[in-house]
Amino acid sequence: MSELIIILISAILVNNFVLVQFLGLCPFMGSSNKIETAIGMSAATTFVLTLASMVSYLVYQYLLVPLDITWLRTIAFIVVIAALVNFTEILMLKTSPLLHKVLGIFLPLITTNCAVLGVALLNINAGNSFVESAFYGFGAALGFSLVLVLFAALREKLNLADVPAPFQGPSIAMITAALMSLAFMGFTGLV
Amino acid sequence: MNKNLTSISKQALWQNNPALVQLLGLCPLLAVSASVVNALGLALATTMVLIFSNLIVSLIRHQVTDAIRLPVFVLIIASFVTCAELLMQAYAYSLYLSIGIFIPLIVTNCAILGRAVTFAVKNSPLISAFDGLMMGLGFSSILILLGALRELFGTGKLFANMDILLPMASNWEITILPNYSGFLFALLPPGAFLFMGMLLALKNFIDKQLADSITKHQNAQQMASRFAKDMS
Numbered sequence: 001m002s003e004l005i006i007i008l009i010s011a012i013l014v015n016n017f018v019l020v021q022f023l024g025l026c027p028f029m030g031s032s033n034k035i036e037t038a039i040g041m042s043a044a045t046t047f048v049l050t051l052a053s054m055v056s057y058l059v060y061q062y063l064l065v066p067l068d069i070t071w072l073r074t075i076a077f078i079v080v081i082a083a084l085v086n087f088t089e090i091l092m093l094k095t096s097p098l099l100h101k102v103l104g105i106f107l108p109l110i111t112t113n114c115a116v117l118g119v120a121l122l123n124i125n126a127g128n129s130f131v132e133s134a135f136y137g138f139g140a141a142l143g144f145s146l147v148l149v150l151f152a153a154l155r156e157k158l159n160l161a162d163v164p165a166p167f168q169g170p171s172i173a174m175i176t177a178a179l180m181s182l183a184f185m186g187f188t189g190l191v
Numbered sequence: 192m193n194k195n196l197t198s199i200s201k202q203a204l205w206q207n208n209p210a211l212v213q214l215l216g217l218c219p220l221l222a223v224s225a226s227v228v229n230a231l232g233l234a235l236a237t238t239m240v241l242i243f244s245n246l247i248v249s250l251i252r253h254q255v256t257d258a259i260r261l262p263v264f265v266l267i268i269a270s271f272v273t274c275a276e277l278l279m280q281a282y283a284y285s286l287y288l289s290i291g292i293f294i295p296l297i298v299t300n301c302a303i304l305g306r307a308v309t310f311a312v313k314n315s316p317l318i319s320a321f322d323g324l325m326m327g328l329g330f331s332s333i334l335i336l337l338g339a340l341r342e343l344f345g346t347g348k349l350f351a352n353m354d355i356l357l358p359m360a361s362n363w364e365i366t367i368l369p370n371y372s373g374f375l376f377a378l379l380p381p382g383a384f385l386f387m388g389m390l391l392a393l394k395n396f397i398d399k400q401l402a403d404s405i406t407k408h409q410n411a412q413q414m415a416s417r418f419a420k421d422m423s
Contacts, residue, residue: 020380022222026301029214071277074295075269082262111265114218114299121292166396167388170214174388182381 004135011139014190017115018147019181023140024115028148029173031106038152042145044106046138048088049116052081053137056120057130077120082111115144151180196321203325210333211394215302219293220334221383225345228353230338232286236275236294237334238327241303244268245323248311264307265298272297285355302330333390340386345378347371 017023024045031041056077064070089107092100110116119140123133154176163172209215216237223233247267255263276294279287287294297303306326311319343349347368354361376382 022218022380022383023296025217025221026215029217072273074273074276074298075266078265078269078298079262082265112299112301112304114296117299118292118296121295125292166392166399168395169391171388171391171395174384174391178381178384178388181384185379185381 004131007132007135008139008142009190011136012143012146013184013187016143016147016184016187017118017140018144019177019184021118023118024113024144027109027113028144028151028177029170031109032148032152032155032173035149035152035156038148040103041106041109042141042148044088044103045110045113045115046141046145048081048085048107048110049119049141049144050134050138051088052084052116053119053123053140054130054134055084056080057123057128057133060120060124061130073121073124074117077117078111081116081120085111115140147180147184151177154180195318199318199322200325203322203329204332205329208329208333208394209302209305209326210330211391213302213305215305216300216330217387219296219300220330220337221380221387223290223293224334224337224341224383224386225378226342226352227335227338227350228286228356229290230334232279232283232356233290233293233297234327234331234334236272236279237297237300237303238324238331240268240271240275240297241306241327241330242320242323243271244303245306245311245319246316247271248307249314249316249319252312260308260312261304264304268303268307269298283356289355302326337383337386337390340390341377341382343367344374344386345376345382346373 011017015021018025018028027041027045031037059076059080060070060073064073064076085107089100089104092103092107119137123136126136128136155173158172158176167175203209207213210217210220219233219237223229244264244267248264251263272295275297276287279290279294306323310322314322339349342351347366349365349367350363353363377386
């Protein structure tokens with residue numbers, strides 16, 4: 001059990017997916033203008049990422065390894081992720097139209113979130129078991145959500161700040177992210 | 192025709208640069224830019240995938256219906272990424288290890304899917320392939336520039352370990368700043384964000400200067416013509 005908690009903490013703080021491993025930067029920059037958007041994106045990503053890391057583990061162990069076609073893993077995983085995103089969208093539409101209304105627009109974007117494919121590949125490279133994979137995916141998603149919401153809050157404040165002309169827009173966002181990343185480097189060696 | 196190609200190049204390299212303006216493909220850009228050799232390796236792979244995916248997408252654009260467009264394009268891109276991955280494993284294994292998962296993650300580089308959906312489905316194969324090449328070069332130039340800046344500030348050297356990409360380049364390493372004690376910050380993740388932010392600011396600054404000089408030029412011309420009218 002303590003091992004699983006260490007996996008979680010390591011994925012959320014020490015090796016944060018966005019700020020330390022550079023995965024999922026497109027939604028990090030793209031959907032962090034408002035806190036509401038950031039929260040919606042985080043919730044949708046958490047759901048898909050956890051599910052995707054479990055399913056891709058199963059596909060790898062019980063389909064690709066027995067058939068000896070592990071070199072096809074990139075293609076297999078992207079198909080799994082796209083199918084899962086589609087499945088989630090249909091499921092949400094049928095069971096909870098309200099949730100679909102709130103999170104629906106974020107779902108198609110998750111297919112091209114490199115954190116989802118990245119977690120699947122990192123799980124395989126690290127040789128994680130099924131439970132470890134699920135926890136790693138969940139931790140990665142929590143780390144992504146934490147940073148995305150914090151960053152959205154910072155950017156809302158930043159809109160009111162007097163930024164020098166050339167630095168306005170994405171440039172100051174990058175520099176803010178650099179400072180956040182510097183803060184997260186402080187967790188190095190925690191686990 | 193020629194004008195069309197020039198405008199594609201201009202768009203891809205400056206006005207609509209995938210890395211600087213559209214901010215697509217940020218993950219590999221920031222993650223693999225700690226040294227020139229990594230940046231160059233990823234730049235080559237990404238450009239190759241872009242050219243071939245644009246070409247194939249454009250060739251089959253009349254056969255693919257709108258409903259299945261995205262999955263088909265993603266599969267085409269994923270196939271070329273797998274090719275690039277296998278080629279790199281065969282010919283530059285240590286480079287493959289050093290870039291790590293960002294080779295398979297070329298699949299999720301939105302710049303590639305973006306070009307397929309916005310450009311290749313509407314244009315003929317050769318133009319699409321050319322657009323892929325130019326977009327690849329636009330992305331690569333920023334990637335390599337960022338790699339060079341971070342390597343220079345981080346270690347004081349340039350082109351270290353180039354032999355893992357090109358076997359004949361074993362003595363290309365140049366020490367630009369002798370007795371430089373190194374600046375780890377530039378090589379760590381925060382450095383990547385900071386240098387990228389600076390590059391974006393520089394782009395804004397240059398654009399502003401260009402726009403200013405154009406308006407100044409126009410104003411001067413207006414003044415001159417008014418002056419000529421008054422004189423006559």
